Amino acid sequence: MKRLELWLYIAQRGSALVLAPLVLLHLAVILYAVSGGLSAGEILGRTRASLVWPATYGLFVVAAAIHAAIGLRVVVGEWTSWRGRSLDVAMFGFGLLLLLLGLRAVRFIA
Amino acid sequence: MRHHPSYRAFLAHRLSGIALALFLPVHLLVLGLAVETAALDGFLDWAAQPMVKAAEAILVVLLALHMFGGLRLLAIELLPWSDRQKDWIGWAAAAALAVGAGFVLRSLA
């Protein structure tokens, strides 16, 4: 693809823009849930009440998978001698793995 | 050559990013498995152990650091240049530590 690096860079920054508010939300959820030891029933009871939670966390998973895979590809390319097609394929696989694992986890709060 | 604040901010961003990227699959896998096998309560019990809590606190700080540092980078790259971005490094680090402190305090409460 022409200008692959530029488009990956744009996807990286675009996903970062999406992630920033979601991470803020996630941190708030963590801080909220950590005290008082929520039980599984309580957590699922709240998330299953509406579609907002699974939709939000679904978006979170998609953005994080894109962001992490592109970021890791840059780091590996700069800090190791692994480059080229095989690295691209491996990092694509890494992103896909994150996506599947994440969507599987999100499915259960829906 | 690497002894200046912007470089240290870069290193912190990169190292926290690597740690988060490696932790993420484990996090999602464990979470998915726990919910799938209805073992979430057991998982939450496990997660209540002090060592696990400490590790979580570190991850929370790394996540906050990566996010606040990332906001600074986005501001540098997407907004008109400001020499204030040097000060933002301190603010990003302070905010990340505050989140970590909040996590520790709330989990003790």
Added chain:
Amino acid sequence: MTGTLRVEIWRGAEDGRFEAFEVPTQPNQTVLDLVTYVQRKLDPSLAYRFACRVGVCGSCAMTVNGTPRWTCRTLVRKVAADGRVRVAPLRNLPVIKDLATEMAPFFDKGQEARGRFIPSDPSAKAVATIPPEDPKRKEADGGIECIGCAVCYAACDVVAWRPEYLGPAALNRAWTLVNDARDGDATGHLQAVAEDAGCHACHAHQSCAEHCPVGLNPARSIAGLKRLVILAALRGQL
């Protein structure tokens, strides 16, 4: 102040070693003075580069105690805190001999980044009027005084990790042209810096700005290029 100073100088090409010399100290001595003394008095076979000796030509850059610097304007007393000076060739460039590096890759990247003026009207007779308060003029002003010394290029870790990266000086030059009202090929400049080793490879860690001897901030110029390149790419103008 009299006495001598132990000066270690890189000898050889990529494979080489440091050789120590005792050089008499003088007030207000520069690192270039030390190297020149060694070449004139102690070992005429020492290879190094300089021309103006007053910080204009950009040819005297070397690595002094691990930091890239213009040696003609670097006072010994500023860098020899522990009574020791170690002079090596600039990083990120092939070494020809001793302190002289092959500068071609650095200047070639200036061309690769399309860092040359493309007149919008080659037949223009009158001098173009650009008001000093014009915002683009101000942006260009901020980057225009580059002396091409490659200190930033040597300080940049991305150049070290990704050798094809265009580097701070070439991109800074492109930024001044994009902001030059007389230049007729803004899109051409942006296309050049949007290639795979272009501006987006920069991590904004600003070692370039920390080390530029004339106080330029290539990281700022590169951030400006990133914005224009993102916009142009999203609009399909590249």
